[in-house]
Amino acid sequence: MTSSRNLNRFWEWGRKIICVGRNYPDHAKELKNAVPTEPVLFLKPSSAYVTEGSSIMVPFYSHNLHHEVELGVVIGKGGTAIPQNAAMDHVAGYALCLDMTARDVQDECKTKGLPWTLAKAFNTSCPVSEFIPKEKIADPGNVKIWLKVNGQLRQEGNTSQMIFSIPFLISYISEIITLEEGDLILTGTPKGVSSVQEHDELLAGIEGIVSMKFRVDRPQ
């Protein structure tokens, strides 16, 4: 059966955003976390999406909002317990994503043993680029992602540094959470995360493929 909805606007589907944390050893180390032996997972709601032309809003309860640039994988065919060797058949394409994180709130949640929802799942916490069809990225396990704040390079990494590969993540996640068409998987961030302020301009890209620009604002 063909879908009536357009995957080019996957953010309008209201599907799950599944995030992988600590998937780059250099980022795990910069936040003084152990390098994981199993994927660390958390979720964002679809209300977290924001696309170019709209601003990233600093949550009113945070004073330390961080950028995390990440490669996003857009699911084209759903499934449960997808074997690794079939995982890439379930990918429709990609998007460059930011996992905006209220780091002060996350630190507090970690200290208190509470979930990261307030730190990771607030409105506008998931800026995304245009949809990138699968054929445009020959090897998603070897692309350079980068992010600048006000013209200054803050993050630069290669997806080859990921601890858990995209096929492994699709297989691992789908055993626990059934994947559906239109879902997005954020695959983790490389080192260099840092604070952003109201009026900052964030420019991020996948080398040779896409770039996107967002402004940071604070609710009045």
Ligand SMILES: O=C(O)/C=C/C(=O)CC(=O)C(=O)O
């Ligand atoms: O454990 C921490 O202090 C922070 C972890 C994250 O925010 C994980 C990510 O979202 C990531 O690595 O991309």
Ligand SMILES: [Mg+2]
């Ligand atoms: Mg992240």
